[in-house]
Amino acid sequence: MxxxxxxxxxxxxxxxxxxxxxxxxxxxxxxxxxxxxxxxxxxxxxxxxxxxxxxxxxxxxxxxxxxxxRSGSCAIVPNHQTFEKLGSFSVQAMVWPTTPGQGRQSMLSRWDSKSNAGFILGLDDKGGLLLTLGDGTGALEHVATGRAMLAREWYFVAATYDATGGDVCLYQEPLKVHAKMDTSAELQQTAKVKPRHDNGAPLIIAAHYAQTRNGRTETSGHYNGKIDRPVLANRVLSRVEMERLRASVSLSSLGSEIVALWDFSKEISSDRIIDVSPNHHHGETVNLPTRAVTGWNWNGEEMCWRHKPEHYGAIHFHDDDLYDxxxxxxxxxxxxxxxxxxxxxxxxxxxxxxxxxxxxxxxxPGKANSKLVFLVPTASYMAYANEHTGVDGPLAELVAGRVLPLQPTDVFLNEHREYGGSCYDSHSDGSGVCYSSRLRPILTMRPKYQSWLGGMGSSLWQFNADTHIIDWLEQKQVDYDCITDEDLHYQGYSALVPYRVIMTSTHPEYWSKQMWDSLDAFKRQGGRLIYMGGNGWYWRIAYHPTKPGVIEVRRAEGGIRNWAAEPGEYYHSFTGEYGGLWRRQGLAPQKMAGVGFSAQGFDISSYFRRRPDSFNPRCSFIFDGIGKDELIGDFGLIGGGAAGLEIDRADFLLGTPPNALVVASSENHTPVYMVVPEELLANAPGMCGGESDLVRADMTFYETPEGGAVFSTGSIAWSGSLSHNNYENNVSRIMSNVLKRFLDDKPF
Amino acid sequence: MYKIKPEDKAFVEEFKKCPIGHHSPGLQRILNLFRGEATAGKYVLVCTTPHKQWALGVLSGIRGEPIRMTGEVFESLIDAEWYVFQRRWAKYTGEELTK
Missing domain, CATH: 2.60.40.10 (Immunoglobulins)
Structure with missing residues (x-):
């Protein structure tokens, strides 16, 4: 272990x-x-x-x-004397619980766990509304509706406490009524325990305070689900007053009884929560709960949170969120x-x-040591960070075409969910993981690590597969620099200016707008692009505007996805940009590299065969030393061939430049290979390897203005063939030919 | 869901010759059934010595629960494929395949 x-x-x-x-x-x-x-x-x-x-x-x-x-998200509001001096109080919120009945969960709390002092409004073990009161001397009282809420339904919930007589009222009101399923409750009860408010604890939304260790606030009782528009008042509010607060009231009409009203539709891209009351009890989210999610009043009239933030006043908290x-x-x-x-x-x-x-x-910056730069795709590594698909997903064995070979790392990650998921995983409540951070051990981004996605043979994916390229550059004694996706994102085109050639990894799938624009500018200035992989430039991502090392992916519309973004949640919270496939935004990968994702399968790989375009004198340098009928890459460590895993094809309708030469194509893929779903306007039989012409990789070359050029392999498995026969083989030969010409300053 | 028929027995030999890779449509249909099982009770392999040895395990289907190891250990992925195929064939047909 x-x-x-x-x-x-x-x-x-x-x-x-x-x-x-x-x-x-x-x-x-x-x-x-x-x-x-x-x-x-x-x-x-x-x-x-x-x-x-x-x-x-x-x-x-x-x-x-x-x-x-310590995973699990929440929002923390620093303690304040206003909280300490509370007597009577009211708390309310709109909530959309996703795991009611799966343990006690805290929705809004001021609670000191050490002395059991304060109050917690939350869910009881069975999923009903629960108010916990503690006097700090050991006396605890639980007031509960005893009626479970339904998962993924909006509820108005509230609790009032009258300090004079100890009267407690609970309100649990579903927004939608289902016949013969009454989950509403209203309860009045007199509490014997008087909650102690001068407990020193912060106010916490979606969890309660556990302790402070090494300067970090630790929390427990994490809640799964959305919370919208929570309010804390310093007296017992009437139901009518609560209703006014639930609706959009003018801030100037808020009375002095309102201690805080948090409007999560403010500063959605940040980690702040804003109290719109004059008291300004602002707070911070911890571990990046999901923002820019639909609120209780969202009605489909607006799909972008920037256009109607008041419909996006919810935050979705998860007990397994993790940022740092x-x-x-x-x-x-x-x-x-x-x-x-x-x-x-x-x-x-x-x-x-x-x-x-x-x-x-x-x-x-600006001090290149080589004419070649290798782009280390750290955004893509983060998107796949600690992925659990092999143990969580029933489809994995089907697409792998074999019993899944897991690694001890996978076993560890399965049992240690606190290490956080990838953007391929779902949270414990079933909602998709749309943020991924590198401020945690990413055990899938390691040398020696094998992945079930990596095909027969070496079974490598992402980071470790990319070392096949590093090794080949070293073996061929090619000078190169390395930069990462983050460098490209933050430094922009200037990160590429010193170089003549950029070489990609085996699978550069995730691109921010800044990354895309930087590479595009490089190409337009005559820079040369060697695309060493497959399924590149597929998903659009956003980096957080202020927090380092975290990306966001919204699985909008289409594409190969393990989860789908919810309706109305297609826009990144970090930037407000529309998420999903670049192809859906008018920028199919074919526009960048001449080829784009067409099919995938993870069992065995195949080979390329030369096409008539390969005999065009414009690209004769590529095939120098390669026979006319020679199969290319019918060998290799990744699935036994150079064409495999995720494969790309040229498509002039999607943006392959009209001057592109499709110089070789793969063939003979297994039936495990299936055409990508974004190609299926209507589903029909015949979409797998051996049947569909779309199941192929196209090796492609074209010249760009200003004397540049693009060479694309269109296959993730390609680089696994480089070392075959002590690096003497036709895949290695093609790469040497291409690199030699691409490094030559002579314009194409 | 596909139900295995007596005439499908012919595909057993095909699988044995090539458990991973190109398959006839008839064999692929059986494998889609076998390999598409839900995660609860699904066989997986856990590598015990890189590139040399794998132990058979069973997923619980419950998030985070440890993989239950069956005790079977294989020196090749192909042997493991054949073993799992035999177990699944017996599960769906009631027939134990001989080696």
Missing amino acids: KNIVGYSDKISVCPGETIHFMVSCEVSHYKATLVRIIHGDTNPDGPGFKAEPVKSEFEGSYRGRKQVI AGWEADFALTVPEELKSGVYAAHIETDDDEDFIPFVIKPR
Whole structure:
């Protein structure tokens, strides 16, 4: 079992910058060294694992300590004397619980767990409204409606407490009435316990206060579901007064009895919650609950939260949300000037376990060391971070075409859900995970890690598969720099200006608008693009405007998805941009690379066959040394061939440039390969490998204005063939031919 | 859902020869049934020695619950495929396939 894991605060650093490493180790000591990752594939049929030890300031032995992850989101409002001086009070909100009946959950609380003082409005074990009162001396009282709410239905909930006589009223009113299913409740009861308000606790929405440790507020009793427009008042409100507060009232009409009214439709892109009362009891969300979700009053009249924020006044909280694991740093590296750009890792080892914490060393801005830059697709790594599809999804074995081979890492992640999901996973309440952070151990982004998605053979996917490219560049002694998606996003086109050629990874799937525009500008200025993979430029993402290391994906409209964004929730909360496939926004991948996602299957790969275009003198350099009838890549570590996993085709209607040459195509894929759903306007038989012409990869070349060019392989499996026969093979030959010409300054 | 018929027995040999990869439509239909099972009770493999050994496990279908290991261990993925195929064939037809 794993006993050591870690992560870093940054993913990309240049000489002079400092990166910190956070480690959780369950044995007494561990060793830390710096390595440069060259080939993470341990397959004995390939070149084997290669990592170059590098002397570093942090090399040495460290005392192990366990650090835990506390997942679950909430909003925290700092304590204030107004809260401390409460006597009578009312709390209310619109709520949309997603897991009523699955344990006690706190919706709005001022509670000190140590002394059991204060109040919690929440759900009881059976899913009914519950008000808990505690006097701080051990006396607790629970007042409950005893009637379970329905999941995914809006309710008005409220509680009042009259300090003079101890009268409590609870209101639980469904917005929608179902025949023979009455889940409404109204209750009046006299409480014996007087809640103690001067308890020092923060006010917390969607959880309650547990303790403060190492400066971090820890919470318990996390609630699953949406909360909209919560209100706290300092007296007992009448039902009519509550109704006025639920509706949109003018802020100037709020009386002094309103302690706070949080309007979650304000500052949706931030991690703040805004109290619109004059008291300004603003708070902060923790662990990124989902914002820009439809509120209780959303009616489909507006689909974009920016246009009608008042219909998006809800936040969806999850008990497994995670942004920042918040571990303490164990060691750091200030990158020395002499370290070459590349993919590195802090290698941490115990006697019987190890972990690698990968990061990229990039050149100082504007100080390129090479004409070639390799783009490390950290956004795509984050989208897949810690994915659980192999254990959670029934379709995985069908698309893999074999019994799923899981790794010990997958077993660990299955049992440690606090490490957070990927954007392919669902939360514990079944809603999709639309945010993914790298401020946590991402155990799928590791050398040596095999993935069930990686086909027969080496079974590599994403990070580890991309080391096939690094290894080939090293083997061929090609100079290259590395930058990451984050560099491209934040630095823009200037990150690419020093280079003649950009080479992608095996699967650069997730792109922000800034990333897309930067690469597009590079191409327009004569920059050359070598697309080494498949299914690139597919989903649009957004980076958070202020919080580092987190992306958002809205699974809108179409595309291969494990979950679908809810109606009205297609716009990113981080930026307000429309989410989903780039193709649905007029920018199919064909416009960037000449090819775009067409089919997928994860069992075995196939090969390419030359097409008539390959004999066009414009692209003769590509096939120098390749026979006329030679099959290309009928070998390899990923599924046994160069064409496989996710494959792209040229399509002139989708944006493949009219001057593009489709120089080779794959064929003979298995029936596990299926055409992507966005191609299916009407479903019909005949959409699998061996039947549909859309199940193919097209190797494509075209020149761009200003003397540039694009070469696309259109296959994730491509790079797994580079090392075959000691790197002497036609896939390696084609890449050498292409790279040599692309690095040549002579305009195309 | 497809129900296996007596004439489908002919596909057993085809599977045995090539459990992963190209299959006839008839065999693929059987595999879609087998491999499309719900997660509760579904077989998976857990790698115990990279590229060398895999242990058979069963998913519970409940999020976060440990994978139950059956005790069977395989030195090749192909052997594991054949074992799981045999178990599923017996489940859907009542017939135990001989080796």
